[in-house]
Amino acid sequence: MTTISPTRVSMYDFLYHDTQPMVSLLADAAQLSLPQARLAMDASLQAIVSALLAYQQRYQGQAVSKKLFGRGAVKELRQYNSMNFATLGATLYHRHDAADAIFNDNARVIKASERIASQIKATSPQVQILLTSLCVIALRELAILADYSQLDNDEIDKWFALQPQFLAAERFAQAHTSKTVAAQEPSQHDNIDTPSAATEASSVSAAARRLLSSAQLSSTPPIFDPYWYELTGFRPDNQNPVQDMQLATGNYLKAIGRSPDNVQQGHHNDMLVFAQMPAVALPHQRWLLQLAKISDIYLSRNRLRITSEPANPPKPPLVSLGLIGGNNDNTPATISEKPIEYDAATPLWKNPVILLIVAVIGVLGALAMLKYQNQKSDGMVLATEEVIEQDRLKERQQQDVAIVRVDDDETTPANDQQTK
Secondary structure, eight states, rough: EEEEEEGGHHHHHHHHHHHHGGGHHHHHHHTTHHOOOOHHHHHHHHHHHHHHHEEEEEEEHHIIIITTTHHHHHHHTTTSSBBBBHHHHHHHHHHHHHHHHHHHHHHHHHHHHHHHHHHOOHHHHHHHHHHHHHHHHHHHHHHHHHHHHHHOOOHHHHHHGGGGGSSHHHHHHHHHHHHHHHHHHHHHHHHHOOOOOHHHHHHHHHHHHHHHHHHHHHHHHOOOTTHHHHHHHGGGGSSSOOHHHHHHHHHHHHHHOOOOGGTTTTTTTTEEEEOOOOTTOOOOOOOHHHHHHHHHHHHHHHHTBOOOSSSSSSOOOOOOOOHHOOOOOOOOSSSSSSSSOOOOOOOOOGGGGHHHHHHHHHHHHHHHHEEEEEHHHHHHHHHHHHHHHHHHHHHHHHHHHHHHHHHEEEHHHHHHHHHO
């Protein structure tokens, strides 16, 4: 069984990893240093995600799909497949329109810019350029993800309803604890008094652990600031909980390979399920697994890196239906996992109903053909008789006219002689 991280369906995590290659480009556009731009991007993404959740809470998934993901700015930016000055120019052109649509008020955009500027010691206009530009990019990336995953309005609503748990403090507290332990381990090994070769090996190991710790640090987004809920008006307590169908129909989910219990029992190694994550619970549903896999493929392509536009646009990622929807293991371990056996389908040429229909159609077709031939032959006979009758009439008319003319010619001289 193949596991996938639950964070692959987190908008905050997805945008955080997806926009990392754009730090230098946005720093240049906003005239910020690279550290300032990185911090401003982290806070801006938190504000944008919170504003999107508030928008969906007010207007629901249909408005998100049509009025946000279907905007003209998003459609224009989807023509670009990499980040460069042409893409940045289109982004800067549409940034105000996208920001006003997400935040629903320009005053909120100004407030968010002022707060971020005070944190990174920059001016509000500089941060506003970066924040509004990220609004366009975030809409474009989420629209592509929803389009490739073929989410309908109801699934978009469910997707948004799952997001607050990825922003909860409990999730980041668990991640912060693991990072602290990993960061403290190298310092303990550095103080051990050993020979030179062992010391060198220990230092190499400590350096490797430091690199691992920094990699883990960069893989997790910063802790979410609840202030953005207050600014955007999002109320996470009002979100309807998503029912986990795995608890309701455990046996059925085992049978189709959607339960982690199959790792020890049925060994469905070709199935895709969500891995366990503290403070996060996701239903094992087909559309959500497909969304997670497509998100994983999309992030691996690193499409927002700064490069020239490719000659051929990359194809949308494809996910095998067998990976997320079937059970290909023929040796189930329990009765509940045994596949349902169906009777073999009867061949078409042995089906009596189909044979009867073919016979009736053949007989009716033959009768129609005979009737057509009879009507055709009768019509030809009538036409021939009419032609003969017309020829006879013409001949009679011509002979009568000739006799009348001859009689006239012969009687005239005789009458003349009698007169004389």
